[in-house]
Amino acid sequence: MFHESVIVCFVAIAALSSAAPPPPPSSSPSGEWWRDSFIYQVYPRSFKDSNGDGIGDLNGVTSKLDYFVDLNISAFWLSPIFKSPMVDFGYDISNFTAIDPIFGTTNDFKKLTTEAHARGLKVILDWVPNHSSDEHPWFEKSIKKIKPYDDYYVWKDAKIINGTRHPPNNWLSIFLGSAWEWNDKRQQYYLHQFAIKQPDLNFRNAALRKEMEDALVFWVKNGADGFRIDSIPYVYEDAQFRDEPIVPNSGKPADDPATLKHIYTIDQIETYQLVQAWRNAIDSLGGEKKILMTEAYTSLPNTVKYYEYGSNVPFNFMFVTGLNNHSTALDFKRSIDGWINNIPKGGNYIANWVVDNHDNPRVTTRFGSLRADQNSMLAAVLPGLGVIYNGDEIGMEGLQLSWKQTVDPQGCNAGPERYASLSRDGERTPFQWDTTTSAGFSTSNITWLPVNPNYKTLNLAAQKNVPKSHYGIFKKLVALKSSEIIKSGELQVILATDKVLGVVRRLPNTTPIVLLINFSNDAIQIDASAWMNIPSNMSVYTSSVSSNISLGAHLDTTSLKLNGASAVILA
Known part of the structure; x- marks a missing residue:
């Protein structure tokens, strides 16, 4: 869940909390299957409809498992599929251990996990602990x-x-x-820190904590390989219920949470301790290691602190909320360096790079369609784990819906004058598989959200066999992610010029991997060899669709031309 007024940009670096965390994990990362891979987010309502009702479902996901195999991702995580009145489309849960009939049954989930595991894929569930539905x-x-x-x-x-x-x-x-x-x-x-029909659970109650822990264990026993924990900073509030300080001259309406400094409603120390308790409960079950991913739109110090309390992937949202199409090469360098430098030392903690998600405008909206591949390329070349949202791999674009079409409660609550900037519907439109009815998402002409009309030209089928397409590029990025040079090579993040960011990965006696991104809208010619200490002649591993650079071409890096808003990976 998300609201832009509570974002804290990751660029600012501050001291970590003085609260004493538990000891760091063992030095062995054995069994951590998610390392050096991509995890793919599925928004089930919009991924694939198997029964023609215009809403995606679990059997639809199962029917597309070979697509994930083709992408070579390690895992996919499902936005909430639990029983719900769907006021917030599954984030208002009325039974934490039942599948909503819209999506299928528990047996459908078991079938999905069984078939996924048979293909070497892991299945991660979206866990929503802060609140339930008022119909629970x-x-x-x-x-x-x-x-x-x-x-x-x-x-x-x-x-x-x-x-x-x-x-x-x-x-x-x-x-x-x-x-x-x-x-x-x-x-x-x-x-209710979210919708009125989403009352906050009281985790100071031991019986409630046990109920929620038992539900996590239930899903592990039914095939889940881990959890993405939604909106974790909100789970505990100040026990004294003190008023929050007012932000002076915020310029926001009085009903907007951006008018308050959130020191009593988020980031309480008990929240971290709860994550550690869940980590311990899941680990105590034995078997293959389960992943915990935490969603926290908070400061950098508060985010990375989750590493020390059992989160394998405290989501790094710098590409989603901290940076945009006005950010410079220097902004990107500072943000990347800040994240890398603040990961706790002494354990086997890994970086992560979230390209996109269902709560924010798509990458093509935030950065422009010419830069659709840029953040996936960064996520591939930088160390650690990449997280991508369904549709980004084909360059799907956000759709601006009318007020009458708006169904997202965050947009609906804002009213007709403010909905456009707050509704999340635009990034949740159905996946564009092909040019058939409803983009191949459903056999129905009517879908829960409209299909983007551009599906006739922008769809998976059109890109599937085209190496220089968003899909073709992403497949190469996934393959690169698991290479030894990305897993263990030295990292350098370099300003090749004030407009060009360079990322270099090096291993001894091996040709480096080099990513170059032009943050200008104009073509630039640079001597990348001198600036980045790389070979004077290198081959193109892949390049953005906008780059006009052919795959496999041999380039003179002493005089390298980059089109505006383009990116290239050299090897």
Whole structure:
């Protein structure tokens, strides 16, 4: 989950929290199958519809497993598939151990994991611990104060001012407005840091913690190879429920969370301890190692601290929220160096690079279609793990929907004047497989979100056998990711000029791997050999669609021409 007002750019480097973390992991990374690979995010509603109802489902994903094999990714993770009223399209869960009928059944999930494992693929589930749906039986019992559920959610008495009822404090929801909602039956307010129909769970309650831990274990026993933990910084709040400080002159409406400094509603130390408890519970099951990935839009120090509490992949969102089409080569260098330099020392922690996700405008929207391949190329050449969102591998573009077409609650809550900048529908449109009905996503002409009209020319089938296509390039990037020079080679991030960023990976007695990105919209000619200490003649491993550089071409790096907004990898 995401709201742009709570982003903290990764460029700023600060001291890590003084809270004492647990000891670092063992020096052996044995069994960490996710290393030096790409993980692929699937948004199930929009990936493949198997039954013609216009909504993607688990059997649709199963039917496309060979596509993942062809890409050679290590794993895919599924946005929420649990039982839900779908107010927030699966992020409002009414049963943490059941599959929603929209997506299929538990048997369909077991079939998916069985067939995925047979192909050497891992399956990661999206875990949403901060809240449930208000239609969860726990919440219904909590309203009635039935034990032990009476304390499963965060309830507070009203604040009475001049005889008038007010929320307990000034906390604001990510979806705009007060984070508190009055319940007439219980005669108290409940906390909802997201939608009104998503009441926050109370993790200070031991019984609730056990329920959620048991649900994680349930899915591991049913085939899950790990979890992406949603919105983890929000799970605990200040125990004293103090008002948050007001941001002076924010320029935002009073109902916008950007008007507050979030020091009491996110990043509490108990949150990290909870992740460590989940790590321990999953590890205690034995068997092959399971991955934990944590989604935290927070400061760099707070993000990397998750490494020390059991997260294998504390999502690095610098390409998603910290940088954009106005960022310079220097901005990219500073951000990359900042992340690499702040990964904790003394363990086998690996970097990660999130190219895109379902909560933010697509990379083609944020950086422009000419730079569609750029961040995937960076994720491939930089050390560690790459994370890509379905559709990015073919250069899918965001779609601007009308107010009447908007279904995302974050956009709907913003109203017709503000929805365009807050709705996440544009990046969630159906995957464009081919030129048939609804881009091959569904046999129905009506889909839950409209298909982007550009599917007639922008689709997988059109790119499948074209080496110089987004798809062809991405396949080469995945293959490069697992090479020894990327796994263990020396890293240099270099400003080749003020407009050109260079990344070099080196191993002794081996031709280096060199990535060059032109951040200017104009063509540039540089002596990359002198600036980057690379051979004067190198071959093109791959290049961005916009580069006009042929794959396999031999280039003179002493006089290298790069088109505007283009990128090339040399070997």
